[in-house]
Structure formats: structure tokens, C-alpha cells
Amino acid sequence: QVQLQESGPGLVKPSGTLSLTCAVSGGSISSSNWWSWVRQPPGKGLEWIGEIYHSGSTNYNPSLKSRVTISVDKSKNQFSLKLSSVTAADTAVYYCARLAAAGTEEDYWGQGTLVTVFS
Amino acid sequence: SFELTQPPSVSVSPGQTARITCSGDALPKKYAYWYQQKSGQAPVLVIYDDSKRPSGIPERFSGSSSGTMATLTISGARVEDEADYYCYSTDSSGNHGVFGGGTKLTVL
Numbered sequence: 001q002v003q004l005q006e007s008g009p010g011l012v013k014p015s016g017t018l019s020l021t022c023a024v025s026g027g028s029i030s031s032s033n034w035w036s037w038v039r040q041p042p043g044k045g046l047e048w049i050g051e052i053y054h055s056g057s058t059n060y061n062p063s064l065k066s067r068v069t070i071s072v073d074k075s076k077n078q079f080s081l082k083l084s085s086v087t088a089a090d091t092a093v094y095y096c097a098r099l100a101a102a103g104t105e106e107d108y109w110g111q112g113t114l115v116t117v118f119s
Numbered sequence: 120s121f122e123l124t125q126p127p128s129v130s131v132s133p134g135q136t137a138r139i140t141c142s143g144d145a146l147p148k149k150y151a152y153w154y155q156q157k158s159g160q161a162p163v164l165v166i167y168d169d170s171k172r173p174s175g176i177p178e179r180f181s182g183s184s185s186g187t188m189a190t191l192t193i194s195g196a197r198v199e200d201e202a203d204y205y206c207y208s209t210d211s212s213g214n215h216g217v218f219g220g221g222t223k224l225t226v227l
Contacts, residue, residue: 036216038218045203045205045218045219045220045221046154046156046162046205046207046218046221047218048207048215048216048217048218051216059214059215059216060215061215061216062120062215063120095161095162099152099207099216100152100164100167100173102150102168103168104167105164105167105171105173105174107152107164107167107173109161109162110161111161112161
């Protein structure tokens with residue numbers, strides 16, 4: 001059973017960079033899957049941030065693309081999110097996930113971590 | 120940009136059928152996925168590939184898709200089905216994921 005666990009600072013200052021890591025256990029990050037980041041502002045809906053393949057290929061939400069970098073560390077079986085120039089609008093619960101793909105019901109999410117942009 | 124549109128809320132009485140819709144231009148070519156999210160919890164997949172039910176999901180949950188609209192149906196809704204429901208899909212290129220705005224289901 002694949003398990004995902006987010007880690008990183010819970011507070012980030014405005015104009016700073018949000019950095020989170022997702023540790024993958026129970027499976028290899030080098031498997032044929034995309035690994036995603038999703039966020040949810042308090043009281044609002046889910047927003048897809050982007051995804052990465054073990055090869056390093058990435059896809060980003062066009063609305064965030066200029067500020068987002070997702071990377072993978074195969075040696076540590078983890079992947080990471082960096083979001084630059086943050087504002088209060090970036091305050092959210094951030095989830096790492098392996099979303100279900102065509103033909104498979106396998107779908108895994110971390111528990112989520114709240115990141116607050118606060119000066 | 121690609122968007123998925125859901126009604127903000129749906130309300131039914133226990134035992135009734137709840138239907139939640141999701142519309143998007145790429146849905147004729149891309150699968151829809153449905154997630155259930157209860158307060159303070161991570162989302163749970165309840166339907167994948169438009170109409171398939173993951174193991175462990177009750178049979179009262181079903182999905183369908185026709186043209187630009189996907190539908191999640193909960194037959195004989197129960198109080199415990201109260202939650203926010205989100206559809207998910209990708210744009211026509213398959214390179215960008217998107218969630219619908221979410222639908223709050225009330226069963227009372």
C-alpha cells in the first residue's frame with residue numbers, strides 16, 4: 001500500500017518561497033505514475049498545482065506555472081514543491097498525491113499540510 | 120483555460136437519489152473521476168474512468184458520462200454520504216489536470 005507524507009514549514013512570509021516535500025513509502029517513485037500536488041484554501045475547493053514523472057518531466061497549472069517548480073529525488077523516493085512569491089492567497093492545505101489514471105483505481109493522497117502565508 | 124463546472128449544492132432526503140453533474144468541453148475525450156471529501160479529511164476516490172467503482176466503495180455510487188457532461192449518482196443516499204464531491208479530469212492535451220468547483224451534498 002503506497003503511503004504519502006508531506007513535510008515542510010507551516011508558516012511562510014509574504015514574497016517568500018513555499019517549500020514542501022512528499023515522502024513516498026510502500027512503492028517506488030520510479031514506477032510508471034505521475035506524482036501530483038493539489039492544494040485547498042480554507043473553506044474552498046481543490047486546485048491542481050502540477051505533477052512530475054520519475055524522469056523529471058513536469059506539467060503545471062497554467063495559472064501558477066510562473067511560480068511553481070516540482071522536482072523529484074529518486075534516491076530518497078520523494079518529490080518536492082516550490083512556490084515562489086507567495087501571498088496570502090497561497091494559504092492552503094497542500095496535498096501530495098498519486099491520482100488515479102486511466103484504467104487503474106489506484107489513487108493515493110497524503111494527509112495534507114496547512115501552509116499559512118503570514119507576516 | 121479548461122474548466123469543469125459543478126452545481127454548488129445538492130440536497131436530498133435519506134433514501135432518495137442524488138445526482139451531481141460536471142460539465143467540461145474535454146469530457147467527450149477524457150475520463151472523469153469523482154472524489155468525496157468529508158470535513159478535515161483528504162479526498163477519497165469514489166468513481167474512476169467515468170463509471171468504474173473502486174473496491175470498497177458502496178454500490179450505491181455510480182457514474183456516467185455523455186458528451187460534455189459527467190454525472191455522479193448516489194442511489195438511496197445516506198446521511199453518511201453528506202460531503203463535498205469534486206469531479207476531476209484533464210484538458211484535451213492530457214497535460215493539465217483540473218478539479219470542478221465542488222458540490223456540497225446535504226442528506227436530511
